[in-house]
Amino acid sequence: MTRVLNIEINGRxxxxxDVHRVATWNYGHFTSMQVRARSVRGLDxxxxxxxxxxxxxxxxxGGSDGGRxxxxxxxxxxxxxxxxxxxxxxxxxxxxxxxxxxxxxSEPVDDTPGPALRVRTTxxxxxxxxxxxxxxxxLSYHRLQARAxxxxxVLFVGRDGALREGSVWNVAFWDGRQxxxxxxxxxxxxxxxxxxxxxxxxxxxxxxxxLTRGDLPALRAAAATNSHCPSQPLAGIDEVxxxxxxxxxxxxxxxxxxxxxxxx
Numbered sequence: 001m002t003r004v005l006n007i008e009i010n011g012r013x014x015x016x017x018d019v020h021r022v023a024t025w026n027y028g029h030f031t032s033m034q035v036r037a038r039s040v041r042g043l044d045x046x047x048x049x050x051x052x053x054x055x056x057x058x059x060x061x062g063g064s065d066g067g068r069x070x071x072x073x074x075x076x077x078x079x080x081x082x083x084x085x086x087x088x089x090x091x092x093x094x095x096x097x098x099x100x101x102x103x104x105x106s107e108p109v110d111d112t113p114g115p116a117l118r119v120r121t122t123x124x125x126x127x128x129x130x131x132x133x134x135x136x137x138x139l140s141y142h143r144l145q146a147r148a149x150x151x152x153x154v155l156f157v158g159r160d161g162a163l164r165e166g167s168v169w170n171v172a173f174w175d176g177r178q179x180x181x182x183x184x185x186x187x188x189x190x191x192x193x194x195x196x197x198x199x200x201x202x203x204x205x206x207x208x209x210x211l212t213r214g215d216l217p218a219l220r221a222a223a224a225t226n227s228h229c230p231s232q233p234l235a236g237i238d239e240v241x242x243x244x245x246x247x248x249x250x251x252x253x254x255x256x257x258x259x260x261x262x263x264x
Contacts, residue, residue: 029053030088043262076103116235117152169224174248178205198255
C-alpha cells in the first residue's frame with residue numbers, strides 16, 4: 001500500500017465524518033491518475049469520465065465541472081509534484097442528488113512492469129460496467145479468491161462466454177500481427193483509450209473483437225493495462241501460457257511514450 005499524503009473534500013481537509021460517510025455509503029464514482037511534474041496523461045479523459053459518471057449517478061447537480069476538479073486536484077497536491085491521485089464523487093450528506101468531491105493524494109506508484117502475472121478466469125459481470133463506480137465488492141471478492149487459489153489476479157468472463165476485463169485493468173492481447181482488445185461491456189479504461197489513440201496516430205494495427213476462453217491458445221501474449229502500468233505482462237490465463245510477451249510489450253510501451261502530458 002502506498003502512503004496517503006492528503007485527503008480533501010471540496011478543497012478542505014477531510015474530517016472523520018466525511019471519511020465515515022464515504023466508507024459506509026457505497027455510492028459514487030471515481031477516477032485514478034498518476035501525476036508526474038504536476039502533469040497527467042489523458043487529463044481530459046479523466047475529467048470527461050467524471051462528468052459523464054456524475055450526470056448518470058447524480059444528474060445535473062453532480063458538481064463535476066472540469067475547471068473546478070482541476071483546481072481541487074491542484075489544491076490537494078499542495079507542493080507535491082509526483083503523486084497518485086484519486087478523485088471521488090460521493091453524495092452530499094444534506095442533498096444526496098448532488099455530489100461532494102473528495103481528492104486523495106498518495107505517494108506515486110512505480111509504472112515499471114512487475115513479474116508476469118498468472119491469472120484465472122471467472123464468470124462475473126460488474127454492475128454498470130461502463131462506470132468506474134464505488135461498488136467494488138464483487139471484483140474484490142473474485143480477486144481474493146483467485147489469489148487464495150494460487151493465482152495473482154482474475155480475468156472476468158461474461159455470462160455469454162466473452163472475455164471482458166481484469167479486476168482493475170483492461171486486457172490487451174497480441175495475435176502475432178496486431179493488438180487485440182476484447183469487444184465486450186467493460187470499463188473503457190483511460191490507459192486503454194490513450195494506447196488505442198496513440199496506436200491509431202502511429203498507424204500501429206489494433207482491433208477489437210469478441211474473444212472467449214477458446215481463443216486463448218491461438219494468442220501469443222497478453223498484458224494488463226491500467227493507470228499504474230500500460231504493459232504489465234501476463235504469464236498465463238488458466239492453463240494457457242504466454243511464453244514471449246516481447247512484441248506486445250514493445251508495441252504498448254512505444255504507444256505509451258507517444259501520449260502527451262497535460263498540466264493539471
